[in-house]
Amino acid sequence: MMIQALIFDVFGTCVDWRNSVARAVARQLPGVDATAFAEAWRAEYDPAMARIRDGGRGYVPLDDLHLENLHRTAQNFGVEAPDSLNTAWERLDPWPDVTDGLNAMRQTRIIAPCSNGSIALMTRLARYAQLPWDCILGAEIARDYKPKPAVYLASCAALRLPAHAVMMVAAHNGDLHAARAAGLKTAFVPRPAEHGPGQTTDLAPDAEWDIVADDFNDLAARLS
Amino acid sequence: MMIQALIFDVFGTCVDWRNSVARAVARQLPGVDATAFAEAWRAEYDPAMARIRDGGRGYVPLDDLHLENLHRTAQNFGVEAPDSLNTAWERLDPWPDVTDGLNAMRQTRIIAPCSNGSIALMTRLARYAQLPWDCILGAEIARDYKPKPAVYLASCAALRLPAHAVMMVAAHNGDLHAARAAGLKTAFVPRPAEHGPGQTTDLAPDAEWDIVADDFNDLAARLS
Structure with a gap:
């Protein structure tokens, strides 16, 4: 791949x-x-x-x-x-698999947030939560908000990569639909506790994403 | 400070x-x-x-x-x-003190490049040279080139910090003059071998910069 x-x-x-x-x-x-x-x-x-x-x-x-x-x-x-x-x-806590999984993925690929958070917010959060990003991409680079295609495309452009060489990873099907429409590859990682014990949304993939992984460690293993 | x-x-x-x-x-x-x-x-x-x-x-x-x-x-x-x-x-090699010095400075402060290099270039160079940046700032954020004040100011703004809370570190007096004019603090670290054995420029500070350090380890020590 x-x-x-x-x-x-x-x-x-x-x-x-x-x-x-x-x-x-x-x-x-x-x-x-x-x-x-x-x-x-x-x-x-x-x-x-x-x-x-x-x-x-x-x-x-x-x-x-x-x-x-x-x-x-x-x-x-x-x-x-x-x-x-x-x-x-x-100061948001990472899910337990995140820091190890990101460090593993970073061995072979550039990793970056494509969040609606600002550069300042993503920078401070990364320091708190030990997210070993190579750079900060996302909304502020595009000066617009996901799921607008400009945010995904500006993130690829900032890396000087075509969209098909970039994979969007999200626990939200809507985010992946937008990324796929913009030409990116997609990976779904469920976070069934994001909204607490009564969560009803995004419990499972709703499309055939390029990868569906249990967590970030599983995603790292499937990518290697 | x-x-x-x-x-x-x-x-x-x-x-x-x-x-x-x-x-x-x-x-x-x-x-x-x-x-x-x-x-x-x-x-x-x-x-x-x-x-x-x-x-x-x-x-x-x-x-x-x-x-x-x-x-x-x-x-x-x-x-x-x-x-x-x-x-x-x-794929440019870091000076020998850089990775350790940056890791030390990163313990207490946000560190980022404010270079004329693009996000893509700075990201790939950081991976090669082990520069542990928290985020990538500089020319591409401002869509202009140093020493234009916009580049220093956009970098501070991306961190949501006033200019006086940000220190520009450079081996080039001209870069520091521009940063100081934009309101930033300044640190000079000489790199007398940058231009080879015959270097005649930037061998010493040409103004009273806030800090003059021997190298990045010395700078880390003076800041702590």
Whole structure:
């Protein structure tokens, strides 16, 4: 297989945002249902990006959207949140297989995030979660948000590689449909605990992705 | 000192382009004076960027400028060069103190290149030379070339840091003058062998830079 680079969704695929954000909320907003707050905060994510994808607003880094969404969520919960809680998104725990799996994949291929997170956010998160990226790609390079094709294509272009030499890795079928439509190879890794015990979405692949792996270690083995 | 990130010039400051490119030239163009060819190829670098800095040409990644300059240089030497020789710039040896020094500095601060090299070039060079960057900043982020202030400022902005919290590290006084004018902190590390035994430029600091260090290990010690 002529895959020269692997690019990764991060929130959900590499890191457990739900429990990590809830932990930070519990510390800074005692008395609030921290998991419900984390889920509500995350639920504002896609609508906030949608306006930018649709052209109704210029590119704004995700850090700023997260901060706007934090205050909207806090208002809905009847509390006031400090701006500093926004750095919770820089301290998300990796799933247990991620660091070892990435280090293995990095032996033979370029690895990089293709996330909607900014360069600053992805850089700080990588330091916290020990994600050994070769570079940071994704939304900020394209100044647009996934699943717009520009984000996948700008990431390939930044590596000076054709799309067919790059594989998108994600726990979300929607991300892979968009990457495939842009010409990339695709790998699905399920993260059935991303949304907690009641998760109903993305439990299994919904198309014939180029690779379906159990976790990042399994993906590394299938690629080698 | 409130320095939160260190950004580095790469060609000359981190890696020995002259001997490394000469080695690749000797391998692919036998019979040519390889060191003279490497120096002549590098001499085309600044004029090629100048047209872009001046607005006479849109942003073109350095990989493409290097390739144009390769063929111009080959013509001047009366030879034909294969395009593949251009990847010599992805395989430049680090000065002996660089990898250890960067690993030490990375313990406490974000480290990134602020080079005129593209994301693709800096990514591949980092893998070859074991430069443990947290992310890739520099010309491609700004779509312009140093010493234009936009390149330093875009690199700080990508980290969401004010310029005074970022230190530019270079073996070239001119790079540091431009970084200081943009508001960054500055560190000079001499590389008296960059241009070979007859080097006459940048042998010493020509201004009171915030730090003057012997090498990257010394710089790491002064910062800690």
